Amino acid sequence: xxxxxxxxxxxxxxxxxxxxxxxxxxxxxxxxxxxxxxxxxxxxxxxxxxxxxxxxxxxxxxxxxxxxxxxxxxxxxxxxxxxxxxxxxxxxxxxxxxxxxxxxxxxxxxxxxxxxxxxxxxxxxxxxxxxxxxxxxxxxxxxxxxxxxxxxxxxxxxxxxxxxxxxxxxxxxxxxxxxxxxxxxxxxxxxxxxxxxxxxxxxxxxxxxxxxxxxxxxxxxxxxxxxxxxxxxxxxxxxxxxxxxxxxxxxxxxxxxxxxxxxxxxxxxxxxxxxxxxxxxxxxxxxxxxxxxxxxxxxxxxxxxxxxxxxxxxxxxxxxxxxxxxxxxxxxxxxxxxxxxxxxxxxxxxxxxxxxxxxxxxxxxxxxxxxxxxxxxxxxxxxxxxxxxxxxxxx
Ligand code: PMP
Numbered sequence: 001x002x003x004x005x006x007x008x009x010x011x012x013x014x015x016x017x018x019x020x021x022x023x024x025x026x027x028x029x030x031x032x033x034x035x036x037x038x039x040x041x042x043x044x045x046x047x048x049x050x051x052x053x054x055x056x057x058x059x060x061x062x063x064x065x066x067x068x069x070x071x072x073x074x075x076x077x078x079x080x081x082x083x084x085x086x087x088x089x090x091x092x093x094x095x096x097x098x099x100x101x102x103x104x105x106x107x108x109x110x111x112x113x114x115x116x117x118x119x120x121x122x123x124x125x126x127x128x129x130x131x132x133x134x135x136x137x138x139x140x141x142x143x144x145x146x147x148x149x150x151x152x153x154x155x156x157x158x159x160x161x162x163x164x165x166x167x168x169x170x171x172x173x174x175x176x177x178x179x180x181x182x183x184x185x186x187x188x189x190x191x192x193x194x195x196x197x198x199x200x201x202x203x204x205x206x207x208x209x210x211x212x213x214x215x216x217x218x219x220x221x222x223x224x225x226x227x228x229x230x231x232x233x234x235x236x237x238x239x240x241x242x243x244x245x246x247x248x249x250x251x252x253x254x255x256x257x258x259x260x261x262x263x264x265x266x267x268x269x270x271x272x273x274x275x276x277x278x279x280x281x282x283x284x285x286x287x288x289x290x291x292x293x294x295x296x297x298x299x300x301x302x303x304x305x306x307x308x309x310x311x312x313x314x315x316x317x318x319x320x321x322x323x324x325x326x327x328x329x330x331x332x333x334x335x336x337x338x339x340x341x342x343x344x345x346x347x348x349x350x351x352x353x354x355x356x357x358x359x360x361x362x363x364x365x366x367x368x369x370x371x372x373x374x375x376x377x378x379x380x381x382x383x384x385x386x387x388x389x390x391x392x393x394x395x
Contacts, residue, residue, distance in 0.1 A: 005328050007364045010169055010350035012191035012198050015106040018261060019196055019354075022254040031241035032248050037235040038256035039247070045259030048192070048269035050204045051187055053179040058204045060255065061231050062135035065168035067224070068097050068201035072185050074134070074220035075213040079103025081132040084125055084161075086117045088339050089140030089149060095261075099135070103218075105190070107330045113143050113339050116217040116305035119151025126159040132212075133162035133184075138170035142338035144312030145300050146350070149176055152185040162212055162313045169194055169232045171202075172262060172273075173280040173309045173352045184209040190251065191311055193280075193352040202224055202342040246389050267299045283356035284308035287349065288383040290366040299346055309352040312337075314345055314380050315395060321347070327372030329377035332365040359393040 003093065007014050028035040038062070047056035061067065073095065077083050080103060085096045087110045099106050109125055111117045122134065128206035134156045139146045149165055156163035162186040164173075167176060171186065173193035178186050187203035190196035205226065213226045222228060228244050235242030263269045284307075286392060291313060315323065321336050324347060328334075335350070337343040349369065355361040366389045370382040 005333045005368075006355070006361055006365060008259065008332045008350050008355070009285065010192070010348050010352070011189070013193075013195065014355050014361065015195055015197065016258070016261060016354040019254050019258045022257040023197060023250060025250060025253065026248045028253060029245065030247050030289045032202045035249055035343040036236055036241055039237055039252050042204060042256040042259055042294035043233060043237045045256070045263055046202060048266045049152045049178040049259060049264040049273065051179055051270060051273060052186075052204045055207045056178065056204050057207075057210055057224070057233065059202065059233055059306055060247070061201045061229060062199060062246075062250065062251075063201035064191075064198060065187070065201065066094070068168075068189065069095055069166055070185035070329070071201070071203065071220070072187060072225060074224050075226045076133045076162055076164060076185065076209060077102055078132070078217050079106045079239045081105070082107060082129060083108065084122070084129075086122060086134070086136040086147060086152065087111065087262075087363045088116055088137055088143060088145045088338070089113065091137045091140050091168070092135075095135045095137070095166065095361050096245055098159060102130075111145070112147065113341055114299045114301045116145050116147055119148045119155050122152050123155040123158070125210040126155060126161055131161050133164055133374055134166045135166070137166040138176065139167075139307040140310055140374065141169040141348070142312075143299055144307045144310050145378070146170065146174060148305075150181045153181040156184075157182040162209060164209075169245065169307065169309050169352075170261070172276065178204060178206070182206075184212075195261075195353040196251065196254050197240055199248050200255060204324040233375050234374060279306040279356045280352060281283060282392065284311070285352045286389040287311050287351050287366065288361060289331075290370070291393050292388040293385045293388045294370055294380050301309065301340075309350065310351045310379075311351065312346055313349065314360045315347065316373070319373065319376055319378050320344065323347070323372050323378075326375040327368050330368035330369035330371035332377070334365075334369065359390070362393065363389055
């Protein structure tokens, strides 16, 4: 156990020791043979983690999730085309704004905070209008709501519409099978469940998605253009140096280590990812068992659409954001609310990435939350909460 508080916000997150060590190196050149080899293998590793097909194209570009979202908005849709956006929180709003700035006609399907949008509703909307693409947030970090990505991808497929999923708070933790489900773009950022520091935008495109870019009438901004980046990714995968804009070389080295911790060999990727998703499910179940003992209510309205990567929890009566300081004092950093409508009414605890395999970290988080609540006057049985989580983690 360390003395520093654990970083249990929904990203950036605690990283594994191997990833941490990989970031503590002298900066490599973008054309160094070792870096080229690591970059190429990281791209192969992404296909495995995404469970994407051999013809899919992975991209790694310096930036964040927002940049990955913007490449999708500007490479999939032309100005004047229609896009369907499923809005389950803050990041759905952001996607809609990006598409409007691109000049797209946006149709929003909104859910009240805590609710989801069913694949049936998406299917109905697709029947009613002609859309170039449908955009959904796999897990909206502002609400802790997970959508039925499979159902939405399949509905889009049936209607011949492209599908794009923001997996920033889901990729490598929630079930997602890009190839089997026929999803066209699955994007994320390095600081979430993929388990790295912040600084990389990552996404994988189907061949249909890259074809859509080829058919655009209005080019995307240069640095967002998949056509500028694709030859670079292809070169690295072929073991050759290439240059368009300097990659974040230290992070690429760490990405290689991090992805290979998840999927040491590409042949057994499906089994590894299955186990990884199950570990996140177990961690989420354990945390929820503890929240229930503490009398904390989750923001998502049904367990079926509650994310496994974080808990969004209403403050109990008489408690406000001042509890966050008390929780930190007790050993874990957690986050305040993000959704504009109820920002001051809830807080968020991340449980994704390396920590799901470290029961002591999860239990320490439960203990910190319970102790923090007690410190601000809420009746909380710290021992009972820890025991409830422990009984799920160590049955
Ligand atoms: N989408 C989701 C679901 C997110 O959680 C975030 C970050 N919290 C983003 C997009 C944006 O990512 P970034 O902050 O790296 O730009």
